[in-house]
Amino acid sequence: DTAVSQTPKYLVTQMGNDKSIKCEQNLGHDTMYWYKQDSKKFLKIMFSYNNKELIINETVPNRFSPKSPDKAHLNLHINSLELGDSAVYFCASSQGTETYNEQFFGPGTRLTVL
Amino acid sequence: GQNIDQPTEMTATEGAIVQINCTYQTSGFNGLFWYQQHAGEAPTFLSYNVLDGLEEKGRFSSFLSRSKGYSYLLLKELQMKDSASYLCAVVDSNYQLIWGAGTKLIIKP
Numbered sequence: 001d002t003a004v005s006q007t008p009k010y011l012v013t014q015m016g017n018d019k020s021i022k023c024e025q026n027l028g029h030d031t032m033y034w035y036k037q038d039s040k041k042f043l044k045i046m047f048s049y050n051n052k053e054l055i056i057n058e059t060v061p062n063r064f065s066p067k068s069p070d071k072a073h074l075n076l077h078i079n080s081l082e083l084g085d086s087a088v089y090f091c092a093s094s095q096g097t098e099t100y101n102e103q104f105f106g107p108g109t110r111l112t113v114l
Numbered sequence: 115g116q117n118i119d120q121p122t123e124m125t126a127t128e129g130a131i132v133q134i135n136c137t138y139q140t141s142g143f144n145g146l147f148w149y150q151q152h153a154g155e156a157p158t159f160l161s162y163n164v165l166d167g168l169e170e171k172g173r174f175s176s177f178l179s180r181s182k183g184y185s186y187l188l189l190k191e192l193q194m195k196d197s198a199s200y201l202c203a204v205v206d207s208n209y210q211l212i213w214g215a216g217t218k219l220i221i222k223p
Contacts, residue, residue, distance in 0.1 A: 041199060043157070043213045055210075090156055100145040100164065100205050105156035 003027050004106035006091050012112045013081055021076045021109045023091030032074035033092040033103065034066060043090070049074055050097050078111075086113045116140045118214035120202050125220045126192055134187045134200050134217045142207020148176055148187045149201040151216065157201055160187070189219075197221045 004025045013019055025032060031050040037043050047066045048055045054066065063079045078085060091106040117139045126132040138146070145164040149157040163169060163178035163185060175188040187200055202214040 040215065041151075041218075042215045043201060045211060045213070098209065100162065100209070102147075102159045102162065103157075103211075105158070107156050 004091060004093055004104050006089075006106040006109050008109060009107060010110050010112075012114065014114055015081055015083060017081050018077070018079045019081060019111075020078070021089055021091075021111075023074050023076070023106055024072055025091075025093040025104070025106075026072065027093055027095075027104060029093035029095050029104070030071070031094050031097055031101075032068070033094075034074065034076050035090040035092065035105075037088045037090060037108075039087070046076075047074075053097075081113045083113050086111055116206060116212050118202055118204060118212055120200075120214045120217045122215070123218045123220065125222060126189075128192055128194060128221055128223050130192050131188065131190050132192060132219065134189070134219065136185045136187070136202035136214060138183050138185075138202070138204045138212075138214075140183075140204050140206040140212055143180060143183075144205040144207065144209060146176075146178055146185050146205070147201075147203040147211070148185075149203065150198050151201060152198045160200075192221050194221050194223070 007022045033048045034046040046060045065077045067075045088108045088110050090108045092103040094101040094103045119137045148160040151157040161176040168177045173190045178185045199216040199218045201216045204212045
């Protein structure tokens with residue numbers, strides 16, 4: 001009965017590789033998000049996506065791209081991984097398209113780039 | 115620019131009361147969230163305030179003053195399990211969620 005799930009939970013990889021993180025929500029929500037939380041614990045929005053609109057944080061490098069095969073999934077693809085990409089990545093979802101709705105977070109994916 | 119300020123860390127005693135403050139300067143305001151995040155876990159929703167005043171939910175209460183750009187989270191009858199980070203986040207005029215860096219709360223016996 002997991003609400004928002006992410007795989008993998010841990011990801012260790014070499015610089016320069018390409019990797020993907022999967023996210024699924026079974027809440028019937030309309031909007032999904034990707035966040036990056038760095039070692040200082042600051043939570044930074046990367047993308048928000050619903051059926052109509054993808055909003056990208058302009059500070060996110062274009063090596064990062066979200067892919068949504070359907071309303072329940074929003075995967076994160078990362079090309080040419082760099083050391084600074086090491087962080088915890090959280091997927092989240094919310095009802096409707098309004099930002100003031102409560103967000104439900106997945107358990108996070110700890111990415112370590114060596 | 116947009117800014118959310120919270121203390122980095124606070125310490126309190128089990129059974130006591132603690133108030134975690136959050137001040138914000140954002141382009142517009144459409145509500146303020148408080149989330150709790152235990153170490154190594156995902157953030158979980160605590161409260162949402164859009165009107166001035168105090169909202170109580172069990173041992174936790176959240177207060178908002180829009181004119182002062184200020185909110186606080188009040189935790190009563192502290193328990194060891196309340197040791198966590200508490201994140202303040204504001205919805206701006208573009209309906210973007212602006213997150214604070216969080217306050218790490220340490221509870222001592």
